[in-house]
Amino acid sequence: MKWIARLLLGLGLLLVVLLTGLYCYRPGMAEYQRHRVAARPIPAGALTATWLGVTALLLRDGEHALLVDPFFSRPQGLLPLALNRRIAPDEARIRTWLTRLGVSKLDAVLVSHSHYDHAMDAGLVARLTGARLLGSASTANLGRGAGLPETQLQVIDPGQSYRFGDFELHFIESRHAGATGGAPTGEIGKPLKAPARYLDYKLGGVYSILVAHPQGRVLLHGSAGTLPGALRGERADIVFLGVALIDDLDAYLAEVVDTVGAKRVVPSHWDDFSRPLEEPLRPFPLAVRLDRFFAGMRDRRPDLRVETYGLAEPVELFPSSG
Ligand SMILES: [Zn+2]
Numbered sequence: 001m002k003w004i005a006r007l008l009l010g011l012g013l014l015l016v017v018l019l020t021g022l023y024c025y026r027p028g029m030a031e032y033q034r035h036r037v038a039a040r041p042i043p044a045g046a047l048t049a050t051w052l053g054v055t056a057l058l059l060r061d062g063e064h065a066l067l068v069d070p071f072f073s074r075p076q077g078l079l080p081l082a083l084n085r086r087i088a089p090d091e092a093r094i095r096t097w098l099t100r101l102g103v104s105k106l107d108a109v110l111v112s113h114s115h116y117d118h119a120m121d122a123g124l125v126a127r128l129t130g131a132r133l134l135g136s137a138s139t140a141n142l143g144r145g146a147g148l149p150e151t152q153l154q155v156i157d158p159g160q161s162y163r164f165g166d167f168e169l170h171f172i173e174s175r176h177a178g179a180t181g182g183a184p185t186g187e188i189g190k191p192l193k194a195p196a197r198y199l200d201y202k203l204g205g206v207y208s209i210l211v212a213h214p215q216g217r218v219l220l221h222g223s224a225g226t227l228p229g230a231l232r233g234e235r236a237d238i239v240f241l242g243v244a245l246i247d248d249l250d251a252y253l254a255e256v257v258d259t260v261g262a263k264r265v266v267p268s269h270w271d272d273f274s275r276p277l278e279e280p281l282r283p284f285p286l287a288v289r290l291d292r293f294f295a296g297m298r299d300r301r302p303d304l305r306v307e308t309y310g311l312a313e314p315v316e317l318f319p320s321s322g
Pocket residue numbers: 113115176182223
């Protein structure tokens with residue numbers, strides 16, 4: 001029987017080595033740096049985007065400001081997630097980041113779906129900035145749990161558009177990436193007060209968000225699932241494209257980027273959000289192959305411009321000099 005014990009020990013060790021290797025292998029940062037848009041002075045009134053990790057994005061035009069999928073808290077480590085521990089927004093960290101970004105007031109916080117890495121901070125950010133919280137009925141229950149009054153909650157209707165100054169927003173129904181369709185699926189049926197468990201942040205409705213502005217049109221497609229035909233008839237110049245859990249890159253690009261006719265693509269949802277935002281970015285282990293995304297774009301869509309943005313660096317989206 002001794003040999004069985006040895007064999008099992010050997011297999012166990014092999015598995016540990018293999019998993020550690022997979023966890024540590026995160027290629028793509030060199031390509032990320034190579035595609036990075038250089039920082040340049042931003043003229044007053046220019047439409048800017050400031051990427052804040054995962055699919056979090058601050059959009060400003062000097063008059064109005066929107067924050068999409070804010071997620072500053074980023075609870076640390078993958079083990080608490082695996083164990084479904086309790087998590088809560090980190091108010092001190094959120095305040096620090098808002099100050100750093102020069103945000104005291106926001107018109108709206110937009111949420112693409114109610115998983116914790118898109119929605120956990122949304123209610124508190126809306127409360128701290130006086131913003132209206134726009135999202136699914138599940139997202140509204142996160143807002144209620146964070147103490148937002150009903151006057152600041154907007155359950156979106158995909159047939160409607162929402163206007164904040166020159167920003168016009170459309171929420172387009174979409175699907176979450178992954179074979180499970182985005183576990184935990186389902187709705188957040190009543191106000192969810194933090195701390196709550198990872199799995200309490202249920203999916204709710206999933207949306208692509210189209211931002212139409214006189215300076216240009218931007219599609220935010222955070223999760224790499226699609227509803228065939230959902231984007232037909234829509235136009236966008238730039239797509240912020242979630243690259244976690246891409247199943248078939250060709251089909252994904254055809255359904256999203258080609259359909260809206262975008263010439264520029266900014267990958268999002270690739271960084272490891274179990275690491276604090278203050279630490280250097282790294283691709284998410286296993287679920288993301290950032291190097292493959294860049295290689296795939298080079299091979300399949302050489303005419304499209306792939307851009308990456310530095311964390312918390314405002315980028316003028318449509319500079320007049322091209
Ligand atoms: Zn998700």
